[in-house]
Amino acid sequence: MKAVVVTDFGTEPEFVDLPTPEPGAGEVLVRIHAAGVNPFDWKVTDGALKDSVTHDFPLVMGSDAAGVVERTGPGVTRFRPGDRVYGQFMRLPQGQGSYAEYTVAEQDGKIAHIPQALPFTLAAALPTASVTAYQAVQATRLERGHTLLINGASGGVGQSAIQFAARFGARVLATGTPEVADHLGDLGAHTVIDFTQGPTHEQVAAAHPDGIDAVLDLVTPTGGDISPMAGLLRPGGTLISTNHATHPDALAARGIRGVNFSNSPTVETLTTLAELAAIGELRVRIDAEVPLADAPALIAKARAGHATGKTVIVP
Ligand SMILES: NC(=O)c1ccc[n+]([C@@H]2O[C@H](COP(=O)([O-])OP(=O)(O)OC[C@H]3O[C@@H](n4cnc5c(N)ncnc54)[C@H](OP(=O)(O)O)[C@@H]3O)[C@@H](O)[C@H]2O)c1
Incomplete structure (x- = not known):
């Protein structure tokens, strides 16, 4: 699969080929349709959490995404292939994130179903x-x-x-x-x-x-x-x-x-926000939709600030 990774703390993001991850017990493989960009993404690759969490390199950047469950591992009961989902997908010890074509999440982690009416790009802009x-x-x-x-x-x-x-x-x-x-x-x-x-x-x-x-x-x-x-x-x-x-x-x-304050997504919160966004009660402005291959250049620009909404990466 294609992905945007860093090979160490503070290195430049690169667009590379990686093996598609396999879902283990209690995990789902999600085909990403859109990934949301947050300042936290480069704070992490700069090393913000290096003293508190193990990181595996190459590390796929990003946390937020929306997509479709492609496969489920043993023991998964909350999700089925074909389900539309969104949430936070950053798993630093596994080197996994959301700037990629696929990612793996725990079924009891920080993901939830999204309503049919909510576009993936909008859903990906919400979680963090x-x-x-x-x-x-x-x-x-x-x-x-x-x-x-x-x-x-x-x-x-x-x-x-x-x-x-x-x-x-x-x-x-x-x-x-x-x-x-x-x-x-x-x-x-x-x-x-x-x-x-x-x-x-x-x-x-x-x-x-x-x-x-x-x-x-x-x-x-x-x-x-x-x-x-x-x-x-x-x-x-x-x-x-x-x-x-x-x-x-x-x-x-x-x-x-x-x-x-530190955000702490729950299925209940994610579900509420997805429903509000689907009916237009929560409005999110999308500044830009950028192809995954262009994400390294995008990150360099986003670091300079001047966000007037959300940026979304589309694999
Ligand atoms: N603890 C948590 O759980 C958590 C979760 C999410 C975000 N955060 C942090 O919260 C901050 C905001 O996140 P975000 O996603 O909203 O970032 P963002 O989308 O990049 O927005 C930051 C906004 O602040 C504006 N800004 C910069 N300097 C300013 C100033 N001196 N006075 C007023 N406005 C100013 C920026 O405008 P200009 O660039 O045009 O000046 C920009 O519109 C980030 O530092 C992020 O890392 C923390």
Whole structure:
């Protein structure tokens, strides 16, 4: 099968031929129709998890995908050949991922069925970004009328988070450039803050001198200074970081709840999101559909940022 791999941490991705993996007991072989691209994909190949998980090389890049079950291993009861499925397929110890024609998943892992009405490209764009958005917004414990800042709202996680927060009845402040402001407003943002025109925290503080209820920070990197975001919160507020940049103990002393968030897909969450997307209640903008052979060049470009939606690889 064709696949995009790295041969070690930090090496350039390569488009290669690999043996098609075989499903073992309790596993399914999935023919991938579309793979979703996330910043996590290159953070992992750069070595983000090298001290905590074994990696097998050559390592197929990527996590998110949607496709069709081709074959099942012994003992598989949840899936049958021909089922349309999607989810997270990154298996670092086995060297397996989603930027490939085929991949293997555990039946009790992070995959679920998708409705017939949901295109593979849209399904592949959901797992990491929209599960993160869904669970992170839940973690903010928003109530109707609360004000939430989403810092980094113009990307994959942010666009879904705007929709979930707006559905809670929150007033959503979303960062974005003028090019995407109408789109973010359409998704449910109350105010769009142009972060290129001045520091976001200064603009929010000026408009909300009494503070806001929650911040979902998708921008501050691990080890970065998140205190300007924390400074926007009133006592009792919540600061969520998707890059593990918060210091919950220090924030607790100020009456603020800090959460270093990691997404954790379940069959129930994946099923809910697939159903919402299939009926248009969760909208995901696809920036680009790229052939698998072009994925190495795509990754180099995606690393530079400026996502205004999701990119999908089509084998
Ligand atoms: N912990 C978890 O479970 C988890 C799960 C998913 C994602 N994440 C992390 O969360 C972050 C966001 O993920 P994503 O998939 O949404 O990434 P993405 O699609 O690349 O979007 C990031 C967005 O942030 C914008 N941005 C960059 N700098 C900004 C700034 N200073 N102020 C405001 N906006 C800014 C970018 O716009 P420009 O590039 O145009 O500036 C881009 O639109 C990534 O770091 C990712 O690794 C963590």
